[in-house]
Amino acid sequence: MSATPDWFSETSPIQRKNSAEAVFDDLRSAITGGRIAVGTRLPAETRLAATYGVSRPVIREALRSLQTLGLTQTRTGSGTFVVTPAPSSDLSYSGYSARDLMEARPLIEVPAAGWAAVRRSEAEAEALMALCEAMDREEDPHRWVRLDSDFHMALAEASGNAVFAKIVAEVRDALMQQSGLVNMMASRRLASNREHRDIAVAVRDGARAEASRAMARHLGAVEEVVTDMIGPASGA
Structure with missing residues (x-):
């Protein structure tokens, strides 16, 4: 079994004031650090919201930034996938x-x-x-x-x-x-x-x-x- 499910199970609700920034930083660090492998489909917004203890709009904001950074790609009907472990140089x-x-x-x-x-x-x-x-x-x-x-x-x-x-x-x-x-x-x-x-x-x-x-x-x-x-x- 990959480390990705273990990492998600260990993640705890966010306590910092700016929740979207905290969720983004946690997911970005996990991707760039290899704890979430390239090709992994991220959990659905509802599951991520429950995992972090935040609302779906907070999750949506964080996922939008991950995609802008080039780390993930959202595929209609399939979900959000990790596509690279490093930000795009042609952002x-x-x-x-x-x-x-x-x-x-x-x-x-x-x-x-x-x-x-x-x-x-x-x-x-x-x-x-x-x-x-x-x-x-x-x-x-x-x-x-x-x-x-x-x-x-x-x-x-x-x-x-x-x-x-x-x-x-x-x-x-x-x-x-x-x-x-x-x-x-x-x-x-x-x-x-x-x-x-x-x-x-x-x-x-x-x-x-x-x-x-x-x-x-x-x-x-x-x-x-x-x-x-x-x-x-x-x-x-």
């Missing part, structure tokens, strides 16, 4: 590779943050701060990712540059997928909240240079996690 979201996003975002969002500090209206500054407050309160990973997306979109619009706003809107779905996976991989939600607030405060205060630096720090932290997943950019 992509909505047609954009993780590397494309990693290289392009600093060229767009860093200057956008700076211009937002110069051009934002009072209402836009207040909206950014309100989004920070909402992200601080939000515990649900899916809803948090939506707020994160709203923040970056609002910031691009506050820059007063239609090109920045159009580009961010175009890649918004990809950014949401990346954000969800990065937070699952590194439990970065609280750190990200602080980084977003630093950006919003600088924009509110009209501090162009600091707003740009704060955005650069935020994207740099995201890049560290992405690089851990897919490796450094070629030629870097």
